[in-house]
Amino acid sequence: MMLVERVGDARLPTVHGEFRVVSYRAHDGHEHLAIVEGDPTGTSVLARVHSECMTGDALGSLKCDCGDQLAHALRAIAVEGRGVVVYMRGHEGRGIGLANKIKAYELQDGGLDTVDANTVQGLPVDARQYDVAAAILGDLGVESVRLMSNNPVKATGLVEHGIVVDALVPLVVPSRPESEHYLRTKIDRLGHVAAT
Ligand SMILES: [Zn+2]
Incomplete structure (x- = not known):
């Protein structure tokens, strides 16, 4: 299939x-987008696989850095004149869904960090899969990427599904007081690299 x-x-x-925006229907039941600048075919394509975050991307939430990262990635491919941002639906809250993410925020308001707020709900800390993102990049003719991400797991996920990752390009976005604890937790507990 x-x-x-x-x-x-x-x-x-x-x-x-x-x-250029290309829409996809995927076997995971979601509809995804690829935002494309220039010719995406070939190697060393500047790319981001962006996990949907309604609160960060659409509402300007300061609890996370998703909105800033998305804007940075779109500007970066525009400046380079070539690149792809894959916008992954269904990756909300690292895969637990929007409603559960807000429940996790409620628990965080009570003092838990982003990891424990998932586990006390009986939810995985990270349920995201990268087969669909890799398939979208492959459909566009992308062979290898310079991946804009602070998360080495994303790179591993793409490699497992046939996309070569030439380099991890750190995304440096402004740190805000409201997201400081969240960003620190991603570094301390989820293996993210600190973007300095
Ligand atoms: Zn977010």
């Missing part, structure tokens, strides 16, 4: 630049 089916391919002018 095909992992992904390409559905639409259109021009998308944004505040970050003028891109």
